[in-house]
Amino acid sequence: MLKIGIIGVGTVGTSVCQILEENKDIITARAGVEITPISGVVNNLSKKRDVKIKLSNNVDDILDDDSIDIVVELMGGVEEPYKVVKKALEKNKAVVTANKALLAYHRYELQEIASNNAFEYEAAVAGGIPIINALRDGLSANHINSIMGILNGTCNYMLTKMINENIPYDIILKEAQDLGYAEADPSFDVGGFDAAHKLLILASIAYGIDAKPEDILIEGIQNINSEDIAFAKEFDYALKLLAIAKKKDNGEVELRVHPVLLPNSTMISKVDGVMNGVSVVGDKVGETMYYGAGAGGDATASAVIANLVDIARAGKSSPMLGFKKPLETGLKLAAKEDIETKYYIRMEVEDKSGVLAKVATIFGTNSISIKTMVQKISKDGVANLLLSTHTSKEKDIKEALNQLKDSGVVKNMPSMIRIEE
Numbered sequence: 386m387l388k389i390g391i392i393g394v395g396t397v398g399t400s401v402c403q404i405l406e407e408n409k410d411i412i413t414a415r416a417g418v419e420i421t422p423i424s425g426v427v428n429n430l431s432k433k434r435d436v437k438i439k440l441s442n443n444v445d446d447i448l449d450d451d452s453i454d455i456v457v458e459l460m461g462g463v464e465e466p467y468k469v470v471k472k473a474l475e476k477n478k479a480v481v482t483a484n485k486a487l488l489a490y491h492r493y494e495l496q497e498i499a500s501n502n503a504f505e506y507e508a509a510v511a512g513g514i515p516i517i518n519a520l521r522d523g524l525s526a527n528h529i530n531s532i533m534g535i536l537n538g539t540c541n542y543m544l545t546k547m548i549n550e551n552i553p554y555d556i557i558l559k560e561a562q563d564l565g566y567a568e569a570d571p572s573f574d575v576g577g578f579d580a581a582h583k584l585l586i587l588a589s590i591a592y593g594i595d596a597k598p599e600d601i602l603i604e605g606i607q608n609i610n611s612e613d614i615a616f617a618k619e620f621d622y623a624l625k626l627l628a629i630a631k632k633k634d635n636g637e638v639e640l641r642v643h644p645v646l647l648p649n650s651t652m653i654s655k656v657d658g659v660m661n662g663v664s665v666v667g668d669k670v671g672e673t674m675y676y677g678a679g680a681g682g683d684a685t686a687s688a689v690i691a692n693l694v695d696i697a698r699a700g701k702s703s704p705m706l707g708f709k710k711p712l713e714t715g716l717k718l719a720a721k722e723d724i725e726t727k728y729y730i731r732m733e734v735e736d737k738s739g740v741l742a743k744v745a746t747i748f749g750t751n752s753i754s755i756k757t758m759v760q761k762i763s764k765d766g767v768a769n770l771l772l773s774t775h776t777s778k779e780k781d782i783k784e785a786l787n788q789l790k791d792s793g794v795v796k797n798m799p800s801m802i803r804i805e806e
């Protein structure tokens with residue numbers, strides 16, 4: 386029998402206990418051994434929980450218990466769980482975690498510390514979708530050309546409702562919180578950080594890149610407004626918060642999280658509501674697509690238990706981040722300002738002669754080629770200019786937007802959304 390201690394017995398921890406009980410026959414047959422949760426740690430002992438395990442409020446009750454084989458860390462946060470899982474590994478226990486923030490900051494140190502133990506984390510990215518397994522093992526023959534992920538269910542739920550039902554941002558955020566989709570601090574969701582933490586984990590497995598959240602471009606959905614939504618609809622684009630990893634011809638890899646306009650014909654654009662989806666393009670396999678629940682007790686517990694089964698079968702599995710030796714051809718993280726993509730830009734201008742010429746000159750002098758342009762007259766001599774560009778550099782776009790703001794012909798800072806086609 387493998388004995389499990391669960392640190393953090395909330396929604397996911399409770400589901401882990403319940404599924405291990407309910408599906409015991411098939412899990413035992415697959416694992417070859419019975420996997421039994423023995424004890425759990427919670428903050429609030431007086432809260433009633435639907436589990437049969439012994440509960441305490443002291444992590445050392447699990448860490449110092451020599452009978453426990455595997456510690457399941459579901460406490461959330463970064464530094465506190467880091468100390469806890471480090472101690473568990475030092476005590477020669479295997480560890481399974483669903484904690485994306487912990488891995489976004491400490492995955493390489495943990496890989497070192499866990500060199501002799503199993504350390505698994507399937508539930509940390511896209512909940513129930515087995516994307517870690519797919520990237521680390523199933524696609525190991527491939528160079529990964531790109532990853533595009535809808536990795537935050539809260540943002541996807543909000544954007545889907547904003548587009549399909551014209552519900553304003555604040556109302557739909559409150560609804561996502563009430564439904565339990567959002568993190569305790571929803572700015573992690575809407576600010577793009579939750580998706581970025583997950584992207585960094587995938588980037589390590591796909592490219593061997595060690596980057597921290599502060600190294601990559603992260604923009605959330607807070608500034609999306611009804612004009613952008615109307616533009617997306619009119620021009621038949623979907624609007625998604627995408628986590629993108631893209632290998633460039635020069636050996637650099639772009640890692641970025643931001644709202645994206647993308648054609649409604651793409652597979653990933655069809656991932657709606659609270660669901661997650663990941664498109665991975667390998668150089669040999671072509672595009673592969675993964676879809677499923679990115680959050681929720683049972684879906685996340687499904688991934689946690691898959692890791693428990695892996696450990697039961699194999700003990701220590703493949704290297705934690707998928708590389709036994711560093712990649713000799715070494716891939717480097719592209720600088721944020723060198724990111725290249727297409728852009729949609731919207732600005733309010735005075736509707737009078739010379740304005741368009743001035744705007745066009747600013748784009749031209751910053752090496753930006755305009756692809757399409759529409760002018761919509763609003764009221765009081767003010768016009769809305771909507772432009773899309775050919776592929777341009779992030780630093781040129783940022784410079785052009787600043788120059789437009791100071792040009793005297795544009796009313797406010799223009800708004801911009803990147804386009805992926």
Ligand code: HSE
Binds near residue numbers: 574
């Ligand atoms: N808040 C996250 C989401 C939960 O909305 O996807 C899963 O990490």
